Amino acid sequence: MAPATPTLRPALDPRLHAFRDDLADAALKGQIDAPAFAEGRRATVSAPVAALRRYPAPDAPRDTELLRGEAVLVFDAKDGFSWIQAESDGYVGYVATADLSSGDVPAPTHRVTALRSFLYRDADLKSPVTGWLSMNSPLSISHTVDRFSALADGNHVFTAHIDDLSATTDDYVAVAEQFLETPYLWGGRSSLGLDCSGLVQCALQAAGIDCPRDTDMQEATLGEALRDDAALERGDIVFWKGHVGIMADAVTLLHANATYMKTVLEPVEPAIARIATTDGPVTSIKRLR
Numbered sequence: 001m002a003p004a005t006p007t008l009r010p011a012l013d014p015r016l017h018a019f020r021d022d023l024a025d026a027a028l029k030g031q032i033d034a035p036a037f038a039e040g041r042r043a044t045v046s047a048p049v050a051a052l053r054r055y056p057a058p059d060a061p062r063d064t065e066l067l068r069g070e071a072v073l074v075f076d077a078k079d080g081f082s083w084i085q086a087e088s089d090g091y092v093g094y095v096a097t098a099d100l101s102s103g104d105v106p107a108p109t110h111r112v113t114a115l116r117s118f119l120y121r122d123a124d125l126k127s128p129v130t131g132w133l134s135m136n137s138p139l140s141i142s143h144t145v146d147r148f149s150a151l152a153d154g155n156h157v158f159t160a161h162i163d164d165l166s167a168t169t170d171d172y173v174a175v176a177e178q179f180l181e182t183p184y185l186w187g188g189r190s191s192l193g194l195d196c197s198g199l200v201q202c203a204l205q206a207a208g209i210d211c212p213r214d215t216d217m218q219e220a221t222l223g224e225a226l227r228d229d230a231a232l233e234r235g236d237i238v239f240w241k242g243h244v245g246i247m248a249d250a251v252t253l254l255h256a257n258a259t260y261m262k263t264v265l266e267p268v269e270p271a272i273a274r275i276a277t278t279d280g281p282v283t284s285i286k287r288l289r
Contacts, residue, residue: 015063015214016090018075018083025075025085040073040085043100048132049190050099052091056081062187064091064198064213068131069108069138072100089201089213106152108138113169113206114161115178116191123148123156130155134190135178136205138165168208173235176203176246176254176263184261189213196244199256199263200237203246209288215244223286230285232268237286240279245271 012032018025024034045066053060056079064086066072072084072095081094112133119131123145133139139162140152148156169175176199185193189202197215204211204222212218219239226236236247245255253268272282 047099172207
């Protein structure tokens with residue numbers, strides 16, 4: 001059962017602030033009343049992808065996902081679930097405790113730039129595969145061996161599939177285009193499946209642009225709104241109430257959507273007409289540069 005929602009709370013977004021009826025993040029002292037506060041304990045995601053759920057149950061709604069190597073703050077852990085806040089975008093929720101590692105983990109030095117890559121036991125493409133990684137997964141690399149890079153935990157990844165953590169791309173649309181045909185997954189944020197705002201977040205993060213997780217957050221914080229009569233350009237971000245897409249060019253929309261249940265390119269005008277029947281009209285178009 002989901003924890004009860006407090007009857008009286010300040011105007012804090014529970015998606016981005018860790019508070020429950022029984023416990024709250026110690027950083028929120030003075031902002032809310034809570035019977036107990038907890039200092040977050042740092043941990044790292046150890047699964048390739050970890051579902052962040054709305055309440056601590058395996059069948060709870062998936063609100064987003066965390067990638068291997070991403071850091072979190074753990075405020076509470078019991079019955080197989082940890083109540084956490086992601087350091088990358090601040091999202092709060094519950095993940096399976098088995099998907100986290102609480103030991104000392106070296107700071108990340110690189111990130112995955114390929115859509116997806118494998119982890120190998122040895123620096124050899126014929127060696128046993130020990131796991132997999134999705135785009136933007138942070139890694140701690142200790143050294144290189146021929147065409148492979150060794151992780152601090154002893155696994156190896158193909159060097160051409162990673163880059164320095166500080167390296168970014170100038171073309172986030174090209175990043176988003178790599179996800180074409182990727183299945184639609186509500187709350188998804190990986191190369192196995194993602195939703196509309198997950199696609200935008202993945203693309204912008206690869207470009208070194210801070211991007212919140214949900215559509216309403218993105219619309220409120222990203223870029224500058226265009227005038228209604230402005231000509232569209234590649235990279236413009238189109239928002240609806242509950243949906244978002246990226247312009248691949250002046251007339252083509254790139255978006256993960258539930259109509260096709262995958263990431264597609266389609267003419268923007270018919271897409272706007274179709275989406276209006278479910279999500280209403282376009283609410284804004286933002287330009288990041």
